[in-house]
Amino acid sequence: MNIDRVSQFTGHSNGTVIAGHFHEPDTYMTKRLQGMGDWLITYTLEGEGYFITAGTERICRSGDITLLKPDTPHQYGTRKGQSWHFVWAHFSPQLMETSLLPVEPLLIHSLENESARDRIFQAFRRILADSREQSEYWHELCLNALREILILMAQKNSRKLDxxxxxxxxxxxxxxxxxxxxxxxxxxxxxxxxxxxxxxxxxxxxxxxxxxxxxxxxxxxxxxxxxxxxxxxxxxxxxxxxxxxxxxxxxxxxxxxxxxxxxxxxxxxxxxx
Known part of the structure; x- marks a missing residue:
């Protein structure tokens, strides 16, 4: 398996978490005309990716988190002439309280300070590690890390500080x-x-x-x-x-x-x- 493209599926009676760590060239593209039944969250480490929803293209760069709502028709991939290094997770809607989730179909949230970026990345790393190991309470640990990411985003939105x-x-x-x-x-x-x-x-x-x-x-x-x-x-x-x-x-x-x-x-x- 290409070490730059590692993903993990984790099923559970209360829903699923699917996580991955990809490093993709500009030939990478995913298109879902009907959307999908779960949330997609991505965090860009390096390079540039894009998301297209409702005919509008939006760019995600280093430090950007994206949240894509279930049932939203979309296309995403690596921008031409770029590579896209990112981590991602899919999670079922019933796994997370709605107060932490956006109402818009696609949210792109920029993290500009290094401490926040590192904390988000470490949370994604825990999701990947816990889902692979699948030791006792692995599903709960994955959800706690996802919740931490969403809470940090909500905190930044509420404070709106430089x-x-x-x-x-x-x-x-x-x-x-x-x-x-x-x-x-x-x-x-x-x-x-x-x-x-x-x-x-x-x-x-x-x-x-x-x-x-x-x-x-x-x-x-x-x-x-x-x-x-x-x-x-x-x-x-x-x-x-x-x-x-x-x-x-x-x-x-x-x-x-x-x-x-x-x-x-x-x-x-x-x-x-």
């Missing part, structure tokens, strides 16, 4: 525990520090520093509620370099010190707590 701001938020979350500078973030997302600061505030309503502090305080509250860590240990764990600053930020958010918050969380309703 891709560089999305990437900045991801970096803040991923590296919350270590010191981060605006210069470092700006270099990573390809903006000047002043431009990033302005665009971030305009897009989110808060500054980068305030957003990072909010992330840290939310995590600190969870750790105080659900672990045995004390306030000093939590301060260090979430990335604050100064304990007094941590106390001030925590009081600003919750109105009490971390120690009092922990007591209240452990003893709800007790007088004097």
């Amino acid at each position: 891709s560089r701001i999305e990437e900045t938020l991801h970096l803040l979350s991923e590296h919350m525990r270590r010191p981060l500078t605006i210069d470092e973030l700006a270099k990573t997302v390809g903006l000047s520090p002043s431009r990033l600061s302005h665009l971030f505030k305009a897009s989110t309503g808060t500054s980068i520093v305030d957003t990072l502090n909010q992330m840290r305080i939310r995590q600190a509250a969870l750790l105080l509620e659900h672990t045995e860590l004390n306030a000093s240990e939590v301060c260090d764990h979430v990335g604050f370099q100064n304990y007094n600053h941590f106390i001030n930020q925590f009081r600003k958010r919750f109105g009490v010190s971390p120690s009092v918050y922990k007591k209240q969380a452990r003893n709800p309703g007790r007088p004097g707590t």
Whole structure:
């Protein structure tokens, strides 16, 4: 079998998932005049493909996800003079909640930041691996990965943020525990520090520093509620370099010190707590 063209069919009593990883020349084409009975989702890794629905051609490029609705007459393939490297999956309509699916016959959704692209690709890789292995709960694992992809798409649509701001938020979350500078973030997302600061505030309503502090305080509250860590240990764990600053930020958010918050969380309703 050509290693650039690998697919897997996975049947199940609750429906089917069919997944594949293709790398196709410009002779590749699929045409279905009656459509098909399931959803098709593709994610383009490199090159260019096309989809034709209702006589209109649309192009999918690197970082684009397409969702094709069941029973939609269509044609798709590799653009002339190009190659098309993509992963794909078919899934039955009854397998996914409709709130995560588009109403239009063909949706093409562009992912511009690298963290989102990598996360989507890793989800597709899990679908392929789990469907091939077919160990216990493989069908549920495939559906969870598909659902993750659709949720990420829905989140991007609801937030409608510049891709560089999305990437900045991801970096803040991923590296919350270590010191981060605006210069470092700006270099990573390809903006000047002043431009990033302005665009971030305009897009989110808060500054980068305030957003990072909010992330840290939310995590600190969870750790105080659900672990045995004390306030000093939590301060260090979430990335604050100064304990007094941590106390001030925590009081600003919750109105009490971390120690009092922990007591209240452990003893709800007790007088004097």
